[in-house]
Amino acid sequence: MSITIAQDYSLRPFNTLAVAARAAHFCKVQSVLELQQVLAQNTDPLLILGGGSNLVLTGDFPGLVILNRIPGIEMLEQTADQVLIRVGAGEIWDHLVETCVARGWFGLENLSWIPGSVGAAPIQNIGAYGVELKDVVECVETLCLEDLLPRTFSARQCRFGYRDSVFKRSEQGRHIITHVQLRLSRQPSLHLDYGEIRRCAEQWGYDIAQLTPLDVRQIIIRIRSAKLPDPATAPNVGSFFKNPLVGAADFERIKADAPGVVAYPQADGTLKLAAGWLIDQLGWKGRRQGCARVHDRQALVLINEGSSSHDLLELAGNIQQAVLQRWGIELEIEPSVV
Numbered sequence: 239m240s241i242t243i244a245q246d247y248s249l250r251p252f253n254t255l256a257v258a259a260r261a262a263h264f265c266k267v268q269s270v271l272e273l274q275q276v277l278a279q280n281t282d283p284l285l286i287l288g289g290g291s292n293l294v295l296t297g298d299f300p301g302l303v304i305l306n307r308i309p310g311i312e313m314l315e316q317t318a319d320q321v322l323i324r325v326g327a328g329e330i331w332d333h334l335v336e337t338c339v340a341r342g343w344f345g346l347e348n349l350s351w352i353p354g355s356v357g358a359a360p361i362q363n364i365g366a367y368g369v370e371l372k373d374v375v376e377c378v379e380t381l382c383l384e385d386l387l388p389r390t391f392s393a394r395q396c397r398f399g400y401r402d403s404v405f406k407r408s409e410q411g412r413h414i415i416t417h418v419q420l421r422l423s424r425q426p427s428l429h430l431d432y433g434e435i436r437r438c439a440e441q442w443g444y445d446i447a448q449l450t451p452l453d454v455r456q457i458i459i460r461i462r463s464a465k466l467p468d469p470a471t472a473p474n475v476g477s478f479f480k481n482p483l484v485g486a487a488d489f490e491r492i493k494a495d496a497p498g499v500v501a502y503p504q505a506d507g508t509l510k511l512a513a514g515w516l517i518d519q520l521g522w523k524g525r526r527q528g529c530a531r532v533h534d535r536q537a538l539v540l541i542n543e544g545s546s547s548h549d550l551l552e553l554a555g556n557i558q559q560a561v562l563q564r565w566g567i568e569l570e571i572e573p574s575v576v
């Protein structure tokens with residue numbers, strides 16, 4: 239089996255910021271074996287791509303870009319209460335959520351409508367509406383780039399945190415995720431108390447006592463579609479900054495200056511501040527800088543209207559500077575900048 243490697247290939251269709259960067263070499267893989275074959279012959283810098291929805295390309299990529307399309311949703315175990323499934327890293331995340339809800343495997347509903355691939359989901363421990371990937375991960379299977387052999391990381395070894403995992407820290411750039419194993423429940427257990435789920439459900443005429451996981455998925459899709467711009471028409475990567483975590487003393491200091499500050503208490507005693515609220519308070523919502531702008535309804539989302547990411551990153555830097563100057567908080571960029 240030989241994989242076709244294209245040369246000087248446009249990455250524009252493969253990143254949701256629509257940056258018109260090019261890859262020196264480009265290929266698509268659909269199995270672990272193909273991945274091993276391609277990697278065995280490669281000596282160039284490497285970039286692995288899923289949906290390109292959490293990526294800022296700063297220019298042409300001088301090496302090999304591998305589009306991960308390893309497929310498959312496989313049942314490994316089932317009991318009366320649970321299923322253990324193994325999912326190929328190239329599956330589309332929301333297709334997985336849809337499939338699981340339809341089959342009566344619950345736990346992913348609140349993560350509906352997040353763009354991207356299954357393989358990228360553990361990297362930043364995707365999360366939405368009070369649920370994070372870590373809540374359902376059994377283990378993550380990778381191909382180690384040092385010896386091209388498979389490895390398995392238990393959920394504990396993944397060291398998941400808020401938009402964080404070992405794959406963004408000590409193991410960064412050392413693995414390609416090939417499969418993710420998820421333990422899902424066969425009994426619905428709904429999470430309705432985060433964000434606007436309950437309020438919207440009532441407003442849209444749902445009977446809260448009768449809600450099903452499919453209802454929750456549909457409500458979340460409706461909320462997200464109304465709130466978040468579609469990358470197809472307004473190129474973006476979702477939240478551009480992580481919500482900062484601060485200690486109690488810092489929170490009191492910020493609250494004295496901004497009494498309405500939106501904060502979510504965390505299990506470790508820190509408070510997660512709504513970065514979008516902070517940015518909005520400083521008047522950035524809707525502001526434009528060159529070919530980039532802050533979304534006019536969601537200050538955490540930056541829109542790219544250019545063919546490069548230059549203006550976008552400059553805008554992001556100015557926002558970071560403004561928040562730092564006013565409150566001493568360092569906003570961290572959420573997507574990978576390559």
Ligand SMILES: Cc1cc2nc3c(=O)[nH]c(=O)nc-3n(C[C@H](O)[C@H](O)[C@H](O)COP(=O)(O)OP(=O)(O)OC[C@H]3O[C@@H](n4cnc5c(N)ncnc54)[C@H](O)[C@@H]3O)c2cc1C
Pocket residue numbers: 254285286287288289290291292293306327352353354355356357358359361362363364365366413414415416466467468469474475476477574
């Ligand atoms: C409109 C919109 C809404 C969003 N909402 C949310 C949200 O609610 N919650 C949330 O957490 N995120 C959200 N995101 C961000 C994004 O969708 C997720 O982070 C998603 O998991 C990225 O998947 P991807 O396949 O597109 O990753 P890519 O952008 O393709 O890759 C991201 C990074 O992971 C690396 N990578 C990708 N696949 C692999 C692999 N198999 N092995 C090793 N490394 C890999 C890439 O090299 C890159 O560094 C949103 C994005 C958009 C555009």
